[in-house]
Amino acid sequence: MNLLRQLLSVLIILSLVACNDSDSSNSQEPAQLSVRLVDNPGDYENVFVEITDVMIKYGNTTDDPENDDEGGWVSIGIIEPGIYDLLELTGGINLPLVENENIEPGLIKQIRLVLGSSNSIVLDGEIEARPLTTPSAQQSGLKVMVNQPIEAGFNYSFILDFDVDESIVVAGNSGNIILKPVLRANLEVNSGSIEGSVIPSDLAVEIEVSNESTTASTFTDDLGNYEVIGLPAGIYTVTITPEESSLFEPVVLTDVEVTVGNTTILDVITFE
Numbered sequence: 001m002n003l004l005r006q007l008l009s010v011l012i013i014l015s016l017v018a019c020n021d022s023d024s025s026n027s028q029e030p031a032q033l034s035v036r037l038v039d040n041p042g043d044y045e046n047v048f049v050e051i052t053d054v055m056i057k058y059g060n061t062t063d064d065p066e067n068d069d070e071g072g073w074v075s076i077g078i079i080e081p082g083i084y085d086l087l088e089l090t091g092g093i094n095l096p097l098v099e100n101e102n103i104e105p106g107l108i109k110q111i112r113l114v115l116g117s118s119n120s121i122v123l124d125g126e127i128e129a130r131p132l133t134t135p136s137a138q139q140s141g142l143k144v145m146v147n148q149p150i151e152a153g154f155n156y157s158f159i160l161d162f163d164v165d166e167s168i169v170v171a172g173n174s175g176n177i178i179l180k181p182v183l184r185a186n187l188e189v190n191s192g193s194i195e196g197s198v199i200p201s202d203l204a205v206e207i208e209v210s211n212e213s214t215t216a217s218t219f220t221d222d223l224g225n226y227e228v229i230g231l232p233a234g235i236y237t238v239t240i241t242p243e244e245s246s247l248f249e250p251v252v253l254t255d256v257e258v259t260v261g262n263t264t265i266l267d268v269i270t271f272e
Contacts, residue, residue, distance in 0.1 A: 007214040030102035030220030031150045033076060034157040035111065036188075037097055037230060039089035042164035042204070047086045049162075049179075052115030054078050054098050055141065059109035073112065076101045083118055086164050090219040091176075092195070092227030094159070104269050105152045110161070112186060121168065121177055132168075132179040143183045157188040161216060162200055184214075185215040186230040192258040193229040194238065196266035200224065203271060209256075211236050230257045240269055 009152050019151045035054055055073045068134040078097050097113075119132040136187055148155060201224030208217040209228045214236075220226045235257055241250040258264055 007127075020091060030151050031105055031152055032100045032155040033098060033103045034096070034100055034155065035098040036157070037084075037086075037089060037147060037160050037162060038093075038218075039086045039114075040161055040163040040165065040215075041087055041090050041219055042168060044087065044128070044164065044168070045122035045124055046120075046125065047130075047164050047168070048083050048118070048120045048129065049086055050081075050083045050118040051078060051097065051113055052081045053114035053141075055112040055114060056103065056108050056114070057107045058104075058111040060107055061268045074103075076103060081116075083116075086162055090227060092218070092219030092229070092269040093221070094229070097160075102154065102238055103150065103214075105150050108146055108148045111144045111145075111146055113160070114141040119179055129159055130177055131194060133171075133176050134179050140179045141212075144183045144184060145184050146187075148187060158187055159186050159191065160184075161186070184230075186232060188230065190260055191215075191230050191232055191261055193227055193263045194236070194256065194258060194266065195225070195227045195263050196238075196240075197223070197225045197268050198240065198242075199268060199270040203248075205271075206241045206243070208239045208241070209236050210239075227263075233258055233260045238266065242271055 012041065031173065049253040052076055054077065057073050057076050059072065062161040076098055079099055084095055088239065093158060115134065119134060120129040121132050122129050146158065161184045163182040167177045167180055169180050171178050174186055194209055198220055201222070201225070206217060207220070207222045207226045207233065208215065211234050212232070214232055216228050216231060218226050218228050235255055238256050251269050256266065257263060
């Protein structure tokens with residue numbers, strides 16, 4: 001009888017261990033999420049935006065896109081909350097907001113940048129900053145539709161392009177300057193980029209990349225280099241325009257191809 005009891009005990013323990021192993025093997029490992037912010041520049045000295053958090057909203061394919069309720073948002077934090085000048089995010093510079101944060105698999109419907117109240121702008125030719133008013137509909141944060149399925153074990157890196165020129169509105173005779181953000185989102189693995197440079201390097205140059213569905217732009221950095229990232233695959237027209245337009249004509253490059261996961265490197269453009 002003692003031997004039988006011992007055998008039964010061993011069988012029960014082995015059964016429990018097997019169940020635990022089965023449960024572990026069936027549990028999903030998390031996915032990882034990264035979010036970077038870049039800027040589509042505007043004609044201002046500075047545009048300061050306070051970013052305090054990054055949130056994601058899960059959903060399913062049957063959700064009504066018109067039913068944008070406030071439920072279901074999950075905070076994933078931010079590397080360093082603070083006030084950032086969007087106009088510094090040009091020439092290939094980007095701001096990492098989230099880096100390899102663990103998230104649950106599922107369908108991410110939207111990403112939200114949560115803003116603070118310290119948003120301001122310095123107009124071209126001015127020194128003093130003016131407040132940027134945020135409409136009540138935007139005070140809960142800036143929402144970007146992504147509709148991206150997230151699978152366990154994969155790393156997803158989103159590029160958010162903040163279009164400054166489209167996001168700043170002067171309100172009639174009141175003189176109020178309103179922040180109505182326009183953003184686009186691209187998954188880095190589903191996009192490509194364009195790189196190049198201009199001579200002389202100290203010449204301020206704007207680069208605009210466009211086709212029928214996408215427009216993005218940036219400026220050259222102090223070395224005359226530029227990079228436009230987060231571009232969907234396609235054929236683009238690249239317009240390279242020096243700020244000293246009275247001295248130099250813009251250069252227009254057509255049929256520039258961008259492919260997923262690759263960088264299209266353009267010839268050096270020389271302005272003489």
